[in-house]
Amino acid sequence: MSANPSLPNNRTLPPKEYALFKRILKCYEHKLYKNGLKFAKQILGNGQFAEHAETLAMKGLILNALGRREEAYEYVRRGLRNDLKSHTCWHVYGLLQRSERKYDEAIKCYRNALKWDSANVQILRELSIVQVHTRDLVGYRDTRNTLFQLKPAHRASWIGLAMSYHLLKDYDMSFKILDAFSKTLTIRDSYDYEKSELLLYQSAILEESGDLQSAKKFLLDHERDIYDKYTFHESICRLYLNLGEYGRAEAGYRKLLSMNQEDGAYYEGLAKAMQIADDPAAKLQLYRNVERQYPRAYLPKRLPLDCAEGEEFLTYLRPYLAAALDKGTPSLFTDIKPMYQNPAKVIQIGNLVESMANSLRDYGKFSKDDEKVASASALLWTYYYLAQHYDYHRDTDTALAYIEKAIEHTPTLIELFMCKGRIYKHMGDMNTAAQWMDEARELDTADRFINSKSAKYQLRANRVEAAAAVCGKFTREGASPMENLNEMQCMWFQTECALAYQRLGQLGDALKKCHEVDRHFTEIIDDQYDFHSYCLRKMTLRSYMELLRLEDVLRAHPFYFKAARCAIEVYIHLYDHPLQNKSADEQISPVVEAVFSDISIIYVTYAFQADRRHFHF
Amino acid sequence: MTLGGGRTALGEVTTHNIKQLKKLNSVVFPVSYNDKFYKDVLQAGELARLAYYNDVVVGGVCCRIDLSEGQRRLYIMTLGCLAPYRRLGIGRLMLDHVLQYVEKDGSFDSIFLHVQVNNESAISFYQKFGFSIVETKPAYYKRIEPADAHVLLRAEQKTLRKTNEEQVNHPTVNGTMSNGPTTNNSNHHNPHQHYNGRAK
Ligand SMILES: CC(C)(COP(=O)(O)OP(=O)(O)OC[C@H]1O[C@@H](n2cnc3c(N)ncnc32)[C@H](O)[C@@H]1OP(=O)(O)O)[C@@H](O)C(=O)NCCC(=O)NCCS
Numbered sequence: 001m002s003a004n005p006s007l008p009n010n011r012t013l014p015p016k017e018y019a020l021f022k023r024i025l026k027c028y029e030h031k032l033y034k035n036g037l038k039f040a041k042q043i044l045g046n047g048q049f050a051e052h053a054e055t056l057a058m059k060g061l062i063l064n065a066l067g068r069r070e071e072a073y074e075y076v077r078r079g080l081r082n083d084l085k086s087h088t089c090w091h092v093y094g095l096l097q098r099s100e101r102k103y104d105e106a107i108k109c110y111r112n113a114l115k116w117d118s119a120n121v122q123i124l125r126e127l128s129i130v131q132v133h134t135r136d137l138v139g140y141r142d143t144r145n146t147l148f149q150l151k152p153a154h155r156a157s158w159i160g161l162a163m164s165y166h167l168l169k170d171y172d173m174s175f176k177i178l179d180a181f182s183k184t185l186t187i188r189d190s191y192d193y194e195k196s197e198l199l200l201y202q203s204a205i206l207e208e209s210g211d212l213q214s215a216k217k218f219l220l221d222h223e224r225d226i227y228d229k230y231t232f233h234e235s236i237c238r239l240y241l242n243l244g245e246y247g248r249a250e251a252g253y254r255k256l257l258s259m260n261q262e263d264g265a266y267y268e269g270l271a272k273a274m275q276i277a278d279d280p281a282a283k284l285q286l287y288r289n290v291e292r293q294y295p296r297a298y299l300p301k302r303l304p305l306d307c308a309e310g311e312e313f314l315t316y317l318r319p320y321l322a323a324a325l326d327k328g329t330p331s332l333f334t335d336i337k338p339m340y341q342n343p344a345k346v347i348q349i350g351n352l353v354e355s356m357a358n359s360l361r362d363y364g365k366f367s368k369d370d371e372k373v374a375s376a377s378a379l380l381w382t383y384y385y386l387a388q389h390y391d392y393h394r395d396t397d398t399a400l401a402y403i404e405k406a407i408e409h410t411p412t413l414i415e416l417f418m419c420k421g422r423i424y425k426h427m428g429d430m431n432t433a434a435q436w437m438d439e440a441r442e443l444d445t446a447d448r449f450i451n452s453k454s455a456k457y458q459l460r461a462n463r464v465e466a467a468a469a470v471c472g473k474f475t476r477e478g479a480s481p482m483e484n485l486n487e488m489q490c491m492w493f494q495t496e497c498a499l500a501y502q503r504l505g506q507l508g509d510a511l512k513k514c515h516e517v518d519r520h521f522t523e524i525i526d527d528q529y530d531f532h533s534y535c536l537r538k539m540t541l542r543s544y545m546e547l548l549r550l551e552d553v554l555r556a557h558p559f560y561f562k563a564a565r566c567a568i569e570v571y572i573h574l575y576d577h578p579l580q581n582k583s584a585d586e587q588i589s590p591v592v593e594a595v596f597s598d599i600s601i602i603y604v605t606y607a608f609q610a611d612r613r614h615f616h617f
Numbered sequence: 618m619t620l621g622g623g624r625t626a627l628g629e630v631t632t633h634n635i636k637q638l639k640k641l642n643s644v645v646f647p648v649s650y651n652d653k654f655y656k657d658v659l660q661a662g663e664l665a666r667l668a669y670y671n672d673v674v675v676g677g678v679c680c681r682i683d684l685s686e687g688q689r690r691l692y693i694m695t696l697g698c699l700a701p702y703r704r705l706g707i708g709r710l711m712l713d714h715v716l717q718y719v720e721k722d723g724s725f726d727s728i729f730l731h732v733q734v735n736n737e738s739a740i741s742f743y744q745k746f747g748f749s750i751v752e753t754k755p756a757y758y759k760r761i762e763p764a765d766a767h768v769l770l771r772a773e774q775k776t777l778r779k780t781n782e783e784q785v786n787h788p789t790v791n792g793t794m795s796n797g798p799t800t801n802n803s804n805h806h807n808p809h810q811h812y813n814g815r816a817k
Contacts, residue, residue, distance in 0.1 A: 327671065328671040328672065328673065375623045375671060376623060376670060376675075376701055376702045376705055377623060377670060377671050377673060377701075377702075379701070380673075380701070409701055410673060410675065410699060410701065411640045411641070411643075411644055411699075412637045412640050412641050412673060412674040412675065412699070413673050413674075442636045443634070443636045443637050443640070444633055444634055444636075444637070445632070445633045445634075445636075446631075446633035446634070447633075
């Protein structure tokens with residue numbers, strides 16, 4: 001990161017001291033803080049320079065890096081007071097503010113610094129990063145413009161400038177800058193990833209601008225230099241489709257299918273290209289053809305279940321289920337569940353699987369008249385499916401009866417105990433649920449997924465300590481599980497923990513967990529900071545854009561929503577029912593006060609959340 | 618390997634999955650085994666295996682080396698398969714593993730085990746692999762009926778002469794040799810009861 005302060009104009013120090021000062025900067029850059037302080041002392045120790053502004057500022061900056069924040073501010077401010085015209089002092093002050101995430105303050109400092117040295121590239125870069133980080137997009141564009149004029153030979157100057165226009169949706173300008181830039185590039189013969197990424201980024205800008213024709217032409221003109229073939233074909237197919245060039249789109253999607261048969265989007269695209277998206281019979285024919293071409297592919301067998309109806313649905317369902325049950329596919333119910341939206345299909349599925357269970361029990365075959373004998377575990381998986389089927393309808397008695405049959409058949413299958421736990425959970429009996437989930441966990445203590453499930457069920461049963469102990473089997477040795485889970489930003493745990501505390505009436509603890517989650521989000525957004533300069537250098541432009549867009553809606557994530565809702569409920573409760581108990585009140589009031597300023601923010605987010613359909617979550 | 622429409626495989630018994638072996642044994646055998654049994658199984662290395670059918674545990678085998686009566690013998694403590702998965706070759710898979718172990722070792726005098734006298738399927742199973750009934754012990758089992766046990770034995774061809782380095786070279790179940798009922802003068806030789814006692 002280019003967070004190193006720039007050299008001051010040598011206005012006040014004689015050569016010997018100026019040399020020392022330069023060494024302080026070097027030391028700071030290389031994190032040799034002790035040495036830096038030593039050189040600072042050598043300058044400041046000389047009575048004549050005891051108040052040398054820039055040395056004081058640098059000393060402050062180093063102290064800040066050492067975690068001595070208060071002293072740091074003291075020195076930097078003193079330095080600044082001694083020379084308000086020093087860009088170095090202002091720059092350092094800005095860095096200090098930035099390190100505390102006071103971005104607005106930092107911007108002000110950088111602007112002051114630039115007043116005294118308007119062409120200082122280092123400060124301008126710093127400023128631009130803070131601007132894009134805080135989404136001051138107009139400011140960012142202006143700064144990138146200045147930087148571009150100062151350093152037109154730098155690649156990052158071009159890219160940064162183009163991106164700043166892109167962020168402002170000035171696609172035309174953005175594209176032109178990149179186009180001019182790429183003409184300055186000498187194309188290497190060999191594999192040039194960066195060039196390839198740049199081309200894909202350019203075409204994305206064109207496509208976003210709505211000029212699909214140009215985007216298409218651009219992609220086709222540069223096909224040879226684009227190495228990410230999947231993105232190339234996916235983009236070009238999407239363009240053909242949106243341009244109504246269906247024949248080409250169809251050929252494109254067939255090409256994609258030949259590369260990968262397990263991406264549902266390709267089938268969807270192909271159906272649109274063939275203009276049969278609303279024609280179930282034609283789609284079924286399509287799937288049959290693809291299956292004939294790629295007999296080992298899975299999706300051509302699965303997709304017909306979504307569009308077939310009635311008797312025809314059964315003809316697809318039967319072999320599909322039989323194959324999955326015969327092999328033993330733990331995820332089968334999850335796979336079929338989307339069809340439970342359709343009441344007619346639910347009845348068909350239920351009847352079919354019931355009849356399979358009966359024939360398996362009586363004849364060892366999926367159907368009495370089958371030639372093929374089913375595998376020895378088929379009946380087990382069939383019972384397991386039925387347990388989930390009835391649990392879905394909250395017919396818990398029947399669900400339990402089936403899961404018991406399954407356990408009697410094969411008592412070693414872990415999924416059965418998880419399922420049993422889930423049934424009890426749906427009955428509202430969290431204690432028994434947690435007990436069975438833990439039984440499942442004990443059957444394979446190396447399985448982290450089941451470990452987490454068991455911990456979650458413990459939390460649902462309000463057993464926070466037991467849950468932490470369970471998680472502790474996988475957290476770092478020597479660390480307290482609770483702390484380690486926080487370090488690892490294990491948010492599902494912290495959210496469930498907050499809810500458990502809320503139910504237990506331990507409101508302070510609940511709030512603490514909610515705020516831990518909130519802090520993770522702040523941290524994730526802060527972690528963005530380093531990418532602003534990194535991505536410009538590495539040319540991962542499309543990913544960088546995606547990152548910025550994700551960060552903009554980060555708090556729309558369900559984890560945040562759950563924690564925020566819990567915090568809001570607790571705060572409202574505390575407002576309506578002020579705590580009576582004095583000592584508890586004393587414990588909790590600092591927390592309440594500290595975060596009451598945040599509550600408005602949380603409310604806003606809550607409202608924002610209610611409009612979640614705008615976001616892809 | 619594919620058997621009866623399913624994939625089968627053997628796997629190790631570890632601290633992580635031993636509870637599966639416990640569950641299995643608790644439904645396959647009329648006798649229940651105590652904690653010491655399972656503690657020893659964890660040390661048994663190749664002499665303990667789980668059998669998988671389509672990735673689900675359906676069988677388990679646990680043996681130990683018996684040095685009583687001046688001989689070196691392999692004793693099969695448990696070898697069992699869940700009822701719905703029988704006659705699919707799972708028992709064979711586990712026993713083959715044991716036989717291979719014994720053959721590779723080359724210094725065993727015999728392999729033996731006890732079965733309840735009415736356990737016809739087990740008797741047929743072992744006979745198929747060259748075991749024969751060499752003795753019948755009355756009242757061998759404490760709390761189950763019938764209490765009598767056959768001793769099934771298969772003599773081995775020693776290919777290697779081993780002296781007394783066994784303890785070093787072979788996994789033996791901890792402690793069974795010193796404090797088990799497997800001393801030379803014991804004519805009521807009952808390795809099962811060393812662990813169990815409690816019939817279900
Ligand atoms: C004994 C036992 C382990 C056999 O397991 P299995 O997986 O069914 O055995 P396999 O399928 O590998 O059988 C191999 C051969 O043994 C013979 N066999 C197995 N069970 C038999 C039975 N019930 N009747 C007749 N022969 C039998 C057959 O020859 C069979 O070969 P085939 O199926 O090709 O005819 C199983 O019945 C069991 O777990 N029983 C309960 C536990 C027990 O009593 N264990 C013995 C004491 S340690």
